[in-house]
Amino acid sequence: MNRYLTLRIFFFLGVQSTQLxxxxxxxxxxxxxxxxxxxxxxIDSLTLxxxxxxxxxEKYGLNYKVxxxxxxxxxxxxxxxxxxxxxxxxxxxSISYPKIGIRFxxxxxxxxxxxxxxxxxxxxxxxxxxxxxxxxxxxxxxVHGKSAWVLPxxxxxxxIDGITFSAKKGKWPNSNKSxxxxxxxxxxxxxxxxxxxx
Numbered sequence: 001m002n003r004y005l006t007l008r009i010f011f012f013l014g015v016q017s018t019q020l021x022x023x024x025x026x027x028x029x030x031x032x033x034x035x036x037x038x039x040x041x042x043i044d045s046l047t048l049x050x051x052x053x054x055x056x057x058e059k060y061g062l063n064y065k066v067x068x069x070x071x072x073x074x075x076x077x078x079x080x081x082x083x084x085x086x087x088x089x090x091x092x093x094s095i096s097y098p099k100i101g102i103r104f105x106x107x108x109x110x111x112x113x114x115x116x117x118x119x120x121x122x123x124x125x126x127x128x129x130x131x132x133x134x135x136x137x138x139x140x141x142x143v144h145g146k147s148a149w150v151l152p153x154x155x156x157x158x159x160i161d162g163i164t165f166s167a168k169k170g171k172w173p174n175s176n177k178s179x180x181x182x183x184x185x186x187x188x189x190x191x192x193x194x195x196x197x198x
Contacts, residue, residue: 035123040162048193051113056104067094115193132190138183164191
């Protein structure tokens with residue numbers, strides 16, 4: 001066979017193969033129209049401490065973004081201990097699918113899933129029917145009883161049975177009247193697992 005023709009066929013098949021893989025990836029993401037069930041153990045078929053990066057990519061496709069960041073875990077404290085024992089720096093790698101609103105976290109040197117979070121437009125709800133982007137913090141208290149706020153720097157949150165429900169903080173209430181407004185806020189993110197905890 002003519003070498004030029006062989007190269008043309010190889011190139012064509014390579015392009016077709018790449019387009020097919022990307023097409024299948026987009027198709028997987030477009031198929032996510034029904035609600036996924038999230039609980040403290042995982043979401044759908046993906047489970048914390050069991051599922052791998054390969055499992056994530058198999059389910060959601062190749063159209064993902066990878067980021068890395070460092071966290072510090074605090075070990076046993078004693079003035080005589082070296083800093084390498086008191087403080088442990090860990091690299092976290094995230095695999096995110098911005099178009100569908102889901103992110104997975106892994107320790108860089110470990111294979112299994114550490115944590116995950118979902119935001120709109122992802123369709124997720126808990127087993128007690130708290131719905132991402134629809135249910136409010138008031139709904140959380142109605143289902144589980146009144147609970148305390150968790151206050152990271154930029155978010156308001158409530159943590160129930162290993163699931164964290166959060167929204168951007170905005171102006172934190174300084175009275176019962178303004179807290180009632182905060183309770184009406186809808187859930188903007190649902191996350192499970194822990195990053196940076198011992």
